[in-house]
Amino acid sequence: xxxxxxxxxxxxxxxxxxxxxxxxxxxxxxxxxxxxxxxxxxxxxxxxxxxxxxxxxxxxxxxxxxxxxxxxxxxxxxxxxxxxxxxxxxxxxxxxxxxxxxxxxxxxxxxxxxx
Amino acid sequence: xxxxxxxxxxxxxxxxxxxxxxxxxxxxxxxxxxxxxxxxxxxxxxxxxxxxxxxxxxxxxxxxxxxxxxxxxxxxxxxxxxxxxxxxxxxxxxxxxxxxxxxxxxxxxxxxxxx
Numbered sequence: 001x002x003x004x005x006x007x008x009x010x011x012x013x014x015x016x017x018x019x020x021x022x023x024x025x026x027x028x029x030x031x032x033x034x035x036x037x038x039x040x041x042x043x044x045x046x047x048x049x050x051x052x053x054x055x056x057x058x059x060x061x062x063x064x065x066x067x068x069x070x071x072x073x074x075x076x077x078x079x080x081x082x083x084x085x086x087x088x089x090x091x092x093x094x095x096x097x098x099x100x101x102x103x104x105x106x107x108x109x110x111x112x113x114x115x
Numbered sequence: 116x117x118x119x120x121x122x123x124x125x126x127x128x129x130x131x132x133x134x135x136x137x138x139x140x141x142x143x144x145x146x147x148x149x150x151x152x153x154x155x156x157x158x159x160x161x162x163x164x165x166x167x168x169x170x171x172x173x174x175x176x177x178x179x180x181x182x183x184x185x186x187x188x189x190x191x192x193x194x195x196x197x198x199x200x201x202x203x204x205x206x207x208x209x210x211x212x213x214x215x216x217x218x219x220x221x222x223x224x225x226x227x228x229x230x
Binding site for chain 1: 160221222
């Protein structure tokens with residue numbers, strides 16, 4: 001039962017253009033969403049997050065949009081740079097986690113930004 | 116600077132061997148996690164611990180056990196390694212706070228190969 005889904009295994013964009021990574025979820029109890037970035041042979045690093053009480057959060061070139069009615073979130077990277085090439089994981093948590101910090105991760109999307 | 120370290124970056128073991136993966140964090144975090152990452156499957160939670168000597172099963176605990184004798188250290192044990200446990204193993208930690216689903220900090224990962 002995949003509660004967090006990233007249906008696109010890979011995405012290729014040209015440098016300078018917009019990258020849009022998508023994530024869908026099924027559990028309406030999720031109240032906090034995060035995006036992580038992972039380079040090969042390294043651990044994931046936190047990128048940006050959004051609370052369910054918001055519909056948008058922006059940090060520099062990165063913006064996350066949340067559509068609760070559609071149970072969908074997306075990460076926009078503008079402009080995309082070759083250094084953004086990595087695997088991106090969407091993650092979610094529910095209040096019922098009891099502050100254990102438990103996250104549910106999606107399958108990941110591999111982004112390639114071409115120079 | 117926050118830090119999560121894992122005892123080995125690469126490990127090769129034989130089928131049937133007992134394998135220990137060690138994780139240490141220096142952030143005084145209450146919660147620690149073990150994941151495995153496989154292509155197309157994302158990060159799957161094996162076990163987590165929310166306090167010393169406390170542990171809970173994640174989504175795929177079969178074939179694994181854990182130990183948390185000290186707050187900063189969380190060990191993953193493969194009692195009898197099998198080839199289907201060949202994977203990237205990632206350790207993470209996070210604080211228990213008023214913020215649900217706070218950021219998890221990851222170690223660099225251990226690439227385990229079981230022959």
